[in-house]
Amino acid sequence: RTPPGHVLTRIGFALIVGGALGNLFDRITYGHVIDYILFHTPVWSFAIFNLADAFIAVGAVVVVFDELIGWRREAKPSSD
Template sequence: MSEKQVLFSRPLPIAVFIVLALAADQLIKYLVEAYLPFNEAVPVVPMLALYRTYNYGVAFSMLSGMEGWFIVGMRLVVVTFVLWLWRRTPKDRFFAHLGYALIIAGALGNLVDRLIFGYVIDYILFHTQTWSFAVFNLADSFITVGAGAIILDELLQAKKANA
């Protein structure tokens, strides 16, 4: 019996998805740069504000003291590794392939920023009066949701194996 091939297990759909996600990320960052004040919260709804800032590291400003080319190289290694995982994963695993597409799109979105500006543009802030989460962007969300999709896929595979 042959395995069912899911949409993002094929090269063309995943490439189109990644290009569209990357374009959306870059368009939003362009608009943020053009219209959002720097380091000034613009409330959207309670607990959510737009807040343009620059991240010189990786997620949540980790490694912000590292050389820019090291971070670029690290991102390229991550993209290469995820592409390798994508190719090795059975073609019927929808959530894994969706997760890989999201992670690649997010990594490339932040990589474009790093190459053009030397930093990543962040603009989403969740907060209360006494607490705030790290400022992040759409590309970071792609990476986080992608990782969640891969974890979900692994859990579903484990459940299927135990059934």
């Protein structure tokens, strides 16, 4: 379970699970994952990926970001 104050972590994990389910659906339905997004210029080409891959990557960044800033939330003294 994620702590109650870590909403970003929950969102990040939801993105990761959603992306994984999207890739799993493609894998079961078509036997492979279909990649359809390509960033390409005449001198530079980036990896080809799909929306599910983007959700997984963004979710991972969100989880790491929340873990890095999480210690700031927990370090604040309570006003008793």
